[in-house]
Amino acid sequence: xxxxxxxxxxxxxxxxxxxxxxxxxxxxxxxxxxxxxxxxxxxxxxxxxxxxxxxxxxxxxxxxxxxxxxxxxxxxxxxxxxxxxxxxxxxxxxxxxxxxxxxxxxxxxxxxxxxxxxxxxxxxxxxxxxxxxxxxxxxxxxxxxxxxxxxxxxxxxxxxxxxxxxxxxxxxxxxxxxxxxxxxxxxxxxxxxxxxxxxxxxxxxxxxxxxxxxxxxxxxxxxxxxxxxxxxxxxxxxxxxxxxxxxxxxxxxxxxxxxxxxxxxxxxxxxxxxxxxxxxxxxxxxxxxxxxxxxx
Ligand SMILES: [Zn+2]
Numbered sequence: 001x002x003x004x005x006x007x008x009x010x011x012x013x014x015x016x017x018x019x020x021x022x023x024x025x026x027x028x029x030x031x032x033x034x035x036x037x038x039x040x041x042x043x044x045x046x047x048x049x050x051x052x053x054x055x056x057x058x059x060x061x062x063x064x065x066x067x068x069x070x071x072x073x074x075x076x077x078x079x080x081x082x083x084x085x086x087x088x089x090x091x092x093x094x095x096x097x098x099x100x101x102x103x104x105x106x107x108x109x110x111x112x113x114x115x116x117x118x119x120x121x122x123x124x125x126x127x128x129x130x131x132x133x134x135x136x137x138x139x140x141x142x143x144x145x146x147x148x149x150x151x152x153x154x155x156x157x158x159x160x161x162x163x164x165x166x167x168x169x170x171x172x173x174x175x176x177x178x179x180x181x182x183x184x185x186x187x188x189x190x191x192x193x194x195x196x197x198x199x200x201x202x203x204x205x206x207x208x209x210x211x212x213x214x215x216x217x218x219x220x221x222x223x224x225x226x227x228x229x230x231x232x233x234x235x236x237x238x239x240x241x242x243x244x245x246x247x248x249x250x251x252x253x254x255x256x257x258x259x260x261x262x263x264x265x266x267x268x269x270x271x272x273x274x275x276x277x278x279x280x281x282x283x284x285x286x287x288x289x290x291x292x293x294x295x296x
Pocket of ligand 1: 136138139226273
């Protein structure tokens with residue numbers, strides 16, 4: 001009895017701190033780093049891992065019959081029993097700054113971000129700024145090495161003030177919080193976080209969830225973070241509840257509004273969970289949207 005109780009407590013803590021890690025199964029992926037230009041900046045999607053999410057009504061189309069999700073997947077020619085998501089980060093090399101947006105799941109679970117960064121010929125010490133979209137484990141795991149040291153010792157770690165408060169509110173995150181606290185600088189939603197990169201408030205997935213819009217020589221690309229997880233289901237059915245969203249209603253509203261904005265503006269985007277390299281555009285389709293892969 002006593003053992004079962006302890007297990008229950010431990011599970012509850014993990015659930016509170018890292019829902020994404022529990023509801024998806026990380027799978028290995030080969031390192032990848034394929035650069036492209038955005039104005040004067042060089043952008044490099046960096047592959048970390050894959051996440052395999054079962055189609056069981058817990059994450060995509062939460063509360064619906066999985067057959068409804070399967071129908072959307074089948075229509076797109078995708079497997080219907082599970083969804084395989086990318087877990088990627090975005091490197092932004094600008095004059096005077098080397099910026100990393102998110103850090104993947106991290107080396108403890110087999111993440112390849114550091115190998116992908118090496119393939120981009122960038123040393124961890126060269127990263128000046130890390131911009132965190134939100135504090136789930138598949139975005140902040142790579143902040144630390146396998147033995148808990150800072151993986152990017154010279155980088156300032158930037159996240160929305162609400163997101164830092166959210167991370168600190170989880171007792172299970174105490175070790176991570178202690179390791180990164182001296183490097184963290186927070187910002188208000190909408191702030192320019194480094195010259196040429198503005199934060200975009202996209203709350204709902206988490207309280208301080210933020211996108212980042214990169215602008216260089218009139219060209220634009222936005223990293224939408226986890227506003228949409230599946231390039232198929234999240235776009236075709238943006239109003240379906242996503243099990244990963246902290247606030248389901250706000251998550252839906254933010255997802256539909258941001259996708260509509262992108263479909264109207266034709267702006268380039270990067271989504272860390274879309275198929276590598278995760279770049280492309282959103283187009284309107286039926287009552288939802290569709291993804292057109294590509295980059296500038
Ligand atoms: Zn995520």
